[in-house]
Amino acid sequence: MPQLAAPPPIAWDGRELRLLDQTLLPAREEVLVLRDAAGVADAIRRLAVRGAPNIGVAAAYGLALAVTDDPESLESSWALLRRARPTAVNLARAVDRVRDAALAGGAAAARAEAEAIHAEEDAASDAIAAHGASLLAAVRRPLTICNTGALAAGGRGSALAVIAALPAVEQVLACETRPLLQGSRLTVYELRRLGLPHALVVDGAAPGLIRRGEIDAVVVGCDRVAANGDVANKVGTYPLALAAAAAGIPFVVAGPTSSIDAATPDGAAIPIEERDAEEVRRAGGALLTLPDTPVRNPAFDVTPAALITALVTERGVARPVDGESVAELLR
C-alpha cells in the first residue's frame, strides 16, 4: 500500500503551535498555525486536535503561548483551556503543570514544561508499544475503536502503537466510531500509512464478529482511568468489552499513565461530555434524519475494570486491573 505523506499532528518551534486539522482528514491535510490560547482551546473543542494525550500536549503549548504573550493572562487562559473538554484528565493535568511552571519561573519555564510534557508523551508511546506487543505477541487479528495512533497520542500513539508493534498481525479490524468517524477517517488513514492490512466495520457489527471468533483481542485507548481501574473511552468501547468477555478474548486498554486520575475514585465519577446533536444527525456533512430530531450524544462510555484484561502503560502492565494494580503503576 502507498505511504501517504503527512505533516506531523503537533509541531512546535518555540513560538508557534502547528496542528494538523484532524476534522478535514482524510480528504485534506491542512495545518492550523496557532499563536494564542483561544485558538488552541477552539481547536480542542472542535476536535481539530484530539486523543487524550495530544489534547494535553496542545493545551500545554496553548498556555505557554498565552503567558509568553501576556503573563497576566495566566489564570484566564488556564481556565479557558482547562474547560475546553471535560473527560480526558490529561488536559487538566497538562495545563496545571504549565501554570505551576509559569508561577515558579515565568514564560520560559512554561514553554519548557510544555516541551517536557510533549517529550514525555513521545517517550511513553514507545514503551507502551513494547509492553503491549509483548503481552499480545500471538494476536493476529486485533480490533480497535476510535483513533489511538500518532494523531491521538505521542510517538506512534497508544493502542494503535501496540497494534503496529504486534509481530504476527494479519488484519486489523477498525470500528468506524460514530458519530465523528475517527475510525473511518483517521485510523484507516494511519493504518494505510503504516502498511498494515485492515478492514473497516460499523460499530454495531464488531461484537457479532467477536462472537463469531473472527477477532483475537480488542485493544483500545483511554480518555481517563479512574483509581479503581474503570476506564472512560470513546463511546462504543463498553460493548466491545462485553463482547470480548463473552467470547473469552483479551480486552486490553493502552495509554500513558498521564491518563490515570487517582483523584477520580471510579467510573461513575468521570464526567461524560455530551456533544452537539448535529454530530448524530449528520455524517460527512450529509443530513441523515429529520432536521430537528432530538438526540442523545454522549462522547464517551465507561468500561468497568472487571471487564479489562490488562492496562498497558509506559511504566508497565496492570493485570488484573484493580485499585491495587493501578496504584502500583503510579508509585
Add this chain to the structure above:
Amino acid sequence: MPQLAAPPPIAWDGRELRLLDQTLLPAREEVLVLRDAAGVADAIRRLAVRGAPNIGVAAAYGLALAVTDDPESLESSWALLRRARPTAVNLARAVDRVRDAALAGGAAAARAEAEAIHAEEDAASDAIAAHGASLLAAVRRPLTICNTGALAAGGRGSALAVIAALPAVEQVLACETRPLLQGSRLTVYELRRLGLPHALVVDGAAPGLIRRGEIDAVVVGCDRVAANGDVANKVGTYPLALAAAAAGIPFVVAGPTSSIDAATPDGAAIPIEERDAEEVRRAGGALLTLPDTPVRNPAFDVTPAALITALVTERGVARPVDGESVAELLR
C-alpha cells in the same frame, strides 16, 4: 408533533404492487409501481422494501405477479425471489407458499395466497402489540434498533408496535442503525408520525446508556428465530442484549411466528448476509473514508437465546426463550 402523511408501505390492487421506496425516506416519499418478479426482487435486494415480514409479503406478491403474467415463469421467478436476500426466513416461506398455491390452483390461487400472507402479517401485528404491551406495561424508557414499524412488518409492525402500545412510555431511544440508518431514517419518521417522544443515538452509545440506568427495556425485531431460540436480527442487536443482561433489564424480541424457522437448529446455522462495502464507506451519500478502504459488512448478528428475556409473537410469549418454548409457539 406534526403527523406526516405517507403512502402505505405496501399496497396491492390485484394487478400491481405499490411499494413506498424506503431508500429515499425520510427526505422523499416516492412509490414504486411493480408489475413483475424482477422488479420486486430488485426492490428487496436494494432495501426499497425491508423488514422480514414485509420482505415476505412483497415477495409473495412478486411471485403472484409472475405467474399471472406467465405461468411458465413460476420456477424461475420463485428461485429469483427466494435468493434476493438470505437471512430472513419469511421470504423463503412466503414464496414457497405462493408456489404451492400456484401449482395447485394457478394464478388466481397464487394471488389469493399472497393476499392471505399479507392479511396474516397485518393481524399478527395487533396481537404482538397486545402481548408485548402486557409483558412490558411498566416500561417508560424503551430502546430499539433498526426499524420494526409499519415499514417493516404488517399492521403497525413488530417491536415498534409493542412500543407504541406501551401505556406509560415517556421516551423511546432509537439506535441510528449503521450502515443503512434505518433508525435515523425510518424509525424516527414513524415515531414522529405516532407522536411518541423520542431521541436518536449512535449504535455504540446505547450500551453505555443502558449501563447508566437510562433504559428500562430493549425491544427489538427479528429476521430469523432458530429452533433453539437464537435470534438473527439487524447488526448491532447482540451488543444491546449483552448490555441489557449486564444491567438486569429485559431484552425482548418481538415478531410474527413467520420469522421462526424450526428447520434451522441454532444461530450458527443462520446464513448472515454480507453486503456491499460502499454501505460502510458512505452515509447519506457522503464518502466517509478513503475511497477503496477494505470493509466487513455483515447485515445481521446473532443473539443467543440465553440473553433473550422473552420472545413475543402473535401466538403468545415464549419465556424463557429455549427450544421447548419456541416449539410450543409453533404447535
